[in-house]
Amino acid sequence: MSTIAVAPGRGPDESAIRIPNYLNTGTTLRSWLLTTDHKRIALLYFASLTAFFFIGGAAAVVIRLELATPQGNLIGSDTYNRLFTMHGIVMVWFFLVPAVPNTICNFVVPLMLGAKDLAFPRINLLSWYLFMAGGLLTVASLVAGGVDTGWTFYTPLSTLFANSYVALAALGVIVVGFSSIATGLNFIVTVHKLRAPGLTWYRLPIFIWSLYATSVILVLGTPVLTIALVLLLVERILKVGIFDPALGGDPLLWQHIFWFYSHPAVYIMILPGLGVVTELVTCFSRKRLFGYKFVAWASIGIAVIGFLVWGHHMFVSGQSLFASLVFSFLSYVVAVPSAIKVFNWTATLHGGWIRFDAPMLYALGFIGLFTIGGMTGLFLAALAVDVHVTDTYFVVAHFHYIMVGGMVSAFFGALHFWWPKITGRMYPEYWARTAAALMFFGFNLTFFPQFILGYLGMPRRYHAYPPEYQVWHVLSSGGAVLLAIAYLMPLVYLTWSMFRGVRAGPNPWQATGLEWQTPSPPPKENFATTPVVVRGPYDYRDRAAHPQHG
Amino acid sequence: MPSVTFWPEQAGSYAVEVDWLFFGLLLVTGLTFFLLMFLLVRFMVRYREGSRAERDLSGEKGWHWEIGWTGASLVIFVAFAAWGANLFFRLYQPPADALEIFVVAKQWMWKAQHSGGQREIDELHVPVGRPVRLVMSSEDVIHSFFIPAFRIKHDVVPGRYETLWFEAVKTGTFGLLCAEYCGTLHSGMLGRVVAMEPRDFAAWLDAQPGSDGLAQEGAALFRSLGCSGCHGPGGTVRAPPLQGLYGHPVPLADGRVVTADERYIRDSILLPKAEVAAGYPDIMPSFAGQIREEDLVRIVAYIKSLASDAPPSQVGSRTP
Numbered sequence: 001m002s003t004i005a006v007a008p009g010r011g012p013d014e015s016a017i018r019i020p021n022y023l024n025t026g027t028t029l030r031s032w033l034l035t036t037d038h039k040r041i042a043l044l045y046f047a048s049l050t051a052f053f054f055i056g057g058a059a060a061v062v063i064r065l066e067l068a069t070p071q072g073n074l075i076g077s078d079t080y081n082r083l084f085t086m087h088g089i090v091m092v093w094f095f096l097v098p099a100v101p102n103t104i105c106n107f108v109v110p111l112m113l114g115a116k117d118l119a120f121p122r123i124n125l126l127s128w129y130l131f132m133a134g135g136l137l138t139v140a141s142l143v144a145g146g147v148d149t150g151w152t153f154y155t156p157l158s159t160l161f162a163n164s165y166v167a168l169a170a171l172g173v174i175v176v177g178f179s180s181i182a183t184g185l186n187f188i189v190t191v192h193k194l195r196a197p198g199l200t201w202y203r204l205p206i207f208i209w210s211l212y213a214t215s216v217i218l219v220l221g222t223p224v225l226t227i228a229l230v231l232l233l234v235e236r237i238l239k240v241g242i243f244d245p246a247l248g249g250d251p252l253l254w255q256h257i258f259w260f261y262s263h264p265a266v267y268i269m270i271l272p273g274l275g276v277v278t279e280l281v282t283c284f285s286r287k288r289l290f291g292y293k294f295v296a297w298a299s300i301g302i303a304v305i306g307f308l309v310w311g312h313h314m315f316v317s318g319q320s321l322f323a324s325l326v327f328s329f330l331s332y333v334v335a336v337p338s339a340i341k342v343f344n345w346t347a348t349l350h351g352g353w354i355r356f357d358a359p360m361l362y363a364l365g366f367i368g369l370f371t372i373g374g375m376t377g378l379f380l381a382a383l384a385v386d387v388h389v390t391d392t393y394f395v396v397a398h399f400h401y402i403m404v405g406g407m408v409s410a411f412f413g414a415l416h417f418w419w420p421k422i423t424g425r426m427y428p429e430y431w432a433r434t435a436a437a438l439m440f441f442g443f444n445l446t447f448f449p450q451f452i453l454g455y456l457g458m459p460r461r462y463h464a465y466p467p468e469y470q471v472w473h474v475l476s477s478g479g480a481v482l483l484a485i486a487y488l489m490p491l492v493y494l495t496w497s498m499f500r501g502v503r504a505g506p507n508p509w510q511a512t513g514l515e516w517q518t519p520s521p522p523p524k525e526n527f528a529t530t531p532v533v534v535r536g537p538y539d540y541r542d543r544a545a546h547p548q549h550g
Numbered sequence: 551m552p553s554v555t556f557w558p559e560q561a562g563s564y565a566v567e568v569d570w571l572f573f574g575l576l577l578v579t580g581l582t583f584f585l586l587m588f589l590l591v592r593f594m595v596r597y598r599e600g601s602r603a604e605r606d607l608s609g610e611k612g613w614h615w616e617i618g619w620t621g622a623s624l625v626i627f628v629a630f631a632a633w634g635a636n637l638f639f640r641l642y643q644p645p646a647d648a649l650e651i652f653v654v655a656k657q658w659m660w661k662a663q664h665s666g667g668q669r670e671i672d673e674l675h676v677p678v679g680r681p682v683r684l685v686m687s688s689e690d691v692i693h694s695f696f697i698p699a700f701r702i703k704h705d706v707v708p709g710r711y712e713t714l715w716f717e718a719v720k721t722g723t724f725g726l727l728c729a730e731y732c733g734t735l736h737s738g739m740l741g742r743v744v745a746m747e748p749r750d751f752a753a754w755l756d757a758q759p760g761s762d763g764l765a766q767e768g769a770a771l772f773r774s775l776g777c778s779g780c781h782g783p784g785g786t787v788r789a790p791p792l793q794g795l796y797g798h799p800v801p802l803a804d805g806r807v808v809t810a811d812e813r814y815i816r817d818s819i820l821l822p823k824a825e826v827a828a829g830y831p832d833i834m835p836s837f838a839g840q841i842r843e844e845d846l847v848r849i850v851a852y853i854k855s856l857a858s859d860a861p862p863s864q865v866g867s868r869t870p
């Protein structure tokens with residue numbers, strides 16, 4: 001069994017003992033920008049993603065303020081259209097897709113596997129530069145005057161009608177796609193090759209299974225998006241008829257290719273969240289996961305079936321009746337593995353010793369919101385109901401419940417859970433719990449009214465709207481303000497805690513995973529000696545945690 | 551203070567059934583959700599860290615729970631898929647006696663053409679109690695024709711005809727919205743549907759500055775565009791007669807047989823090379839880009855009006 005260096009205690013005289021860790025070995029700018037240490041690259045991603053999250057969020061706030069009154073009187077309709085487009089593009093490709101994989105996973109996956117780094121450390125760094133290049137192109141399109149096609153770039157609007165910087169933004173998304181592919185590939189190889197001795201597949205934390213499924217989608221799905229966007233550029237710039245019928249193209253072709261990527265992309269965004277929640281629920285209920293194998297294979301099931309349901313975005317588009325019937329059926333099938341996960345988490349709580357630390361609050365919030373998001377997906381998969389609610393606020397509410405209520409909650413849960421590992425410090429618990437509660441409340445106030453709006457027939461992407469919808473919009477806008485405040489809170493107290501937080505020690509949650517068996521913050525090479533794994537994850541017996549290594 | 555609405559009006563024959571399906575989903579998912587939340591909260595309270603509750607984990611082994619909830623979810627889901635599909639199926643089967651109206655969408659307005667030649671913009675007058683079938687096309691980008699009170703919606707796609715049918719069951723004025731984002735004034739692409747008693751509807755039609763009817767207008771275009779030079783009785787080239795075409799099967803040169811519906815007629819005019827009638831040379835020129843959507847509608851209406859005419863005998867049979 002390996003002896004592992006223990007971090008200094010919580011004494012006031014902490015600067016006296018400077019144990020080398022990944023943060024203090026090398027402090028020049030160069031040592032950061034050229035680093036191949038997965039932990040530092042994760043922090044580079046953290047910084048960039050935070051910026052994008054607030055750019056996308058600012059757009060959302062302006063949108064919600066505009067919608068407080070039925071007349072479009074705060075901003076013009078062209079500005080409005082550019083804002084929701086930017087909100088979508090930035091949030092999807094520059095926050096949600098990379099959120100957990102590139103930040104949290106980048107940091108903790110090698111630690112969880114008992115590895116020194118990812119399989120390809122330099123590709124990991126390259127992936128960050130690609131991400132930034134794509135981000136700069138997209139921001140450039142924003143600064144130049146914006147894009148007004150919606151993040152879905154529907155043709156022929158995007159190819160021959162939109163008078164905005166479509167090509168620049170599309171290029172940005174193409175470039176960031178390569179970053180996704182590189183990241184996905186890196187994780188797949190890492191999980192196959194760099195597991196510590198004794199860490200068999202069924203001893204992997206579910207978080208790794210989820211990330212593995214995510215990476216498979218990233219690698220198989222993203223190239224399809226790249227192809228779609230290249231075709232779009234060809235038609236837009238060279239006027240070659242691909243999508244526009246006036247040039248002999250087919251507008252529905254775009255929708256097929258785009259959703260072939262973008263539906264699986266929904267799972268790219270949510271699967272890591274499902275992994276996070278599994279880690280949190282087991283750790284804070286001090287219990288083994290109920291139905292480990294079912295939860296693990298459910299991730300793979302979602303990734304596979306997720307590729308076969310894209311047509312559910314096209315029920316009213318003119319797609320054939322038979323195709324719609326098949327896609328509706330498969331959309332119900334893909335909901336089953338998600339349901340399995342929710343049931344297993346609930347069963348895990350049974351008979352546990354449940355603690356309500358901030359990460360657990362985010363996880364519990366996730367379960368509630370994700371369940372509502374998933375259940376409203378069942379409404380949308382029902383063909384006749386979809387005809388009425390597709391392209392309305394019902395859809396907007398549905399996917400925000402999954403993406404924001406689900407994924408963003410999971411992101412914050414993960415952030416709080418691994419924060420002590422990343423920084424070596426604890427955040428103020430009171431503020432963290434308050435932020436979690438405010439996020440939950442603000443979220444529901446923002447998005448629940450949108451289900452009602454949608455069923456009433458309020459279409460999405462409307463700058464102005466008939467006055468009978470106003471009351472619901474006002475509630476939603478009020479919620480958005482609360483939500484904005486809630487999202488700013490962690491920015492403040494987490495930053496504060498980096499300097500003033502109490503020293504965390506290696507394993508503040510008494511968790512079982514390998515990442516907790518090394519000091520916080522971890523040394524550059526992660527482990528003094530490679531740990532040998534002797535048991536599965538989540539081995540909490542009689543409230544005591546039995547670490548995975550011996 | 552504006553009034554609060556909780557439920558959209560039910561004004562179309564389809565609305566009631568869609569609402570039932572919605573209620574069904576609401577009931578089942580709602581009950582499941584509350585059961586789940588009840589269990590979550592109960593476990594959270596009972597098994598909180600400090601509680602002394604008995605922790606009996608003996609019942610946790612075995613696959614029966616997993617099989618149970620997986621199976622139950624699947625059965626319920628399949629039932630809903632079938633229910634939704636069954637209703638949806640009907641949207642694809644317009645009754646034979648439906649009143650036909652052409653709708654042309656463009657950035658950012660709705661134009662409707664009745665078979666009598668009456669035209670309206672951002673309004674659609676229809677009789678109650680009679681199925682109405684819309685034949686829709688777009689002049690530019692994709693739009694989506696949406697009447698919440700009828701619970702129907704369908705995309706209007708450039709380059710093709712899409713159809714949709716409904717039956718208004720009560721008189722009144724109902725919102726018509728564009729549901730597919732279509733550029734700057736997407737949110738201004740609003741109209742209204744006016745459902746009237748059949749008597750009133752007939753009177754309304756009479757009062758419109760109409761013409762001799764869409765088909766008559768189409769006949770004039772058919773001559774002025776030079777179609778009649780080939781397709782007319784004294785044609786100089788061998789072109790198929792268009793009498794008796796609509797609604798009938800057409801053998802194509804590549805061996806397929808298609809039904810001559812609106813789409814076929816439209817494509818024959820704009821993309822003549824795509825589907826060539828068997829036994830004829832493919833010399834018909836394409837009219838793509840030369841005929842406005844609204845005129846195309848007139849020509850299609852004209853060719854449809856020939857459906858019941860017998861083909862002139864001197865041209866002979868259309869089967870090769």
Ligand SMILES: [Cu+2]
Pocket residue numbers: 262263266309310312313
């Ligand atoms: Cu989808």
Ligand SMILES: [Cu+2]
Pocket residue numbers: 693694728729730731732733735736737739
């Ligand atoms: Cu529109």
